Structure formats: C-alpha cells, structure tokens
C-alpha cells in the first residue's frame with residue numbers, strides 16, 4: 881500500500897464514524913420533530929441553531945479550521961431541519 885492509499889484508508893475509517901454519528905443525530909432530530917408536532921412547537925429554533933454554530937466554530941482547536949467547522953454545522957442543522965419538515969409533512 882502506498883502513502884496515498886494509506887491516507888485514504890484513514891479517511892474511509894473516519895467517514896464511517898461520521899456517517900454513524902450523522903445517522904444518530906438525524907434519529908434524535910426525528911424524535912424532536914415528533915415532540916414538536918405533538919406539542920405544537922415550530923421546527924426552527926434560530927437561537928438554538930446560532931448557539932450550536934457558534935460553539936462549533938469556537939471549539940475548533942485550530943483557528944484555520946474555524947470557518948470550515950462553522951460551515952459544516954450550518955449545513956448540518958439545515959439538513960436536520962429539512963428532515964424534520966419532511967417527517968412532519970408526512971404526518972399531516
């Protein structure tokens with residue numbers, strides 16, 4: 881195995897963990913969607929999203945990664961909100 885293949889193997893292992901964690905996060909988002917539907921709450925909680933995005937940005941150990949981390953979490957909360965909307969629309 882050459883060096884490139886070895887690095888890619890490491891990335892593949894990390895991606896597997898990310899996919900697992902993403903699935904877990906989306907499962908919890910689904911539970912939250914059902915709670916919101918039952919309790920007549922809005923899907924979007926802008927303050928909570930801003931807190932998550934700020935925390936993700938500020939917790940970066942390396943300053944150069946902060947904008948990427950911020951972008952990743954912005955995307956993540958948008959995906960989870962979109963998924964919640966889909967589930968709630970299906971239940972209506």
Ligand SMILES: C=C(O[C@@H]1C=C(C(=O)O)C=C[C@H]1O)C(=O)O
Nearest residue numbers: 912923924925928929957960961
């Ligand atoms: C999951 C929730 O729903 C939405 C999605 C969020 C997320 O993915 O973290 C956060 C806030 C909400 O806009 C929630 O209210 O906690």
